[in-house]
Amino acid sequence: MLKLRLLTWDVKDTLLRLRQPVGLSYAAEAQARGLQVQPEALSRSFRAAYRAQSHRFPNYGRAEGLSSRQWWVDVVKQTFRLAGVHEDALLSLMAENLYRDFCSARNWELLPGASETLSRCHRRGLRMGVVSNFDNRLESVLAQCNLRQHFHFVLTSESAGAAKPDPEIFRAALRLGGVLPEQAAHVGDDYSRDYRAAREAGMHSFLLRTPGQSSQPEVPPGHILPTLSHLLAVIEEG
Structure with a gap:
């Protein structure tokens, strides 16, 4: 022993x-704002955005003075941009909502x-x-x-x-x-x-x-x- x-x-x-793939959670948030974005496209975009952000700012950008909240908000915005959503006010709203939602047990x-x-x-x-x-x-x-x-x-x-x-x-x-x-x-x-x-x-x-x-x-x-x-x-x- x-x-x-x-x-x-x-x-x-x-x-x-996670209870469901990231793309489904992101697509549901978009749908709540009147947008139809395919979950599969969002999953692909998320992987690309996450990989690029992790390479540019490792470990949530701690060494560069970023907060992890800002790090994630930027990832979410870029995920939607890569999937064809570009309205800044909408991107900010969805990013803040998703950052908060992934802190909860429902996800x-x-x-x-x-x-x-x-x-x-x-x-x-x-x-x-x-x-x-x-x-x-x-x-x-x-x-x-x-x-x-x-x-x-x-x-x-x-x-x-x-x-x-x-x-x-x-x-x-x-x-x-x-x-x-x-x-x-x-x-x-x-x-x-x-x-x-x-x-x-x-x-x-x-x-x-x-x-x-x-x-x-x-x-x-x-x-x-x-x-x-x-x-x-x-x-x-x-």
Whole structure:
């Protein structure tokens, strides 16, 4: 059994996932303003806008003095522009509405086993924290989804000034948890940003692999979680 004192968690696609594709949410906002824009076109535009903004201003533009709110508002506006919407007042209204909406529970749902697994880990006496490449809305999202109470701390890339896979965000989590790397483990769904990055910081880590996802040959079978409900059994076998 691993002698763990701290368990850190990724959030998006590990504990929470979007209820519907981004394009559908954006299309519904446009429809409420009298616009018909295809969800598929908006999904493509969002991917392009997000990729370009992330390249130009990494980690929500923190190093360049941007706020994450402004960063996201610009992404939303550019998403609609790429899909053919150009009226500035309308773009600003939709961007502000969507920024606010993605802070609410109505856009997020728990992955199977998330709440039960967190509760069981808490009962086992494990201290828990979040390590996520999210912006400062995450505290509110977790609270609205009834998960915040499980965590001793919530560390976002925006607040840490470092984004996964930079090991510095994991070192910051270890400092917040007051433990040595070998006393901590991280749970996430991304091989490079979660599994490998945590190990490079000296921590243990587990990779959530849902059906249909490609496997990583570098990950021992004992480090793979087919569901979150497998976590405690894997820890006890480690």
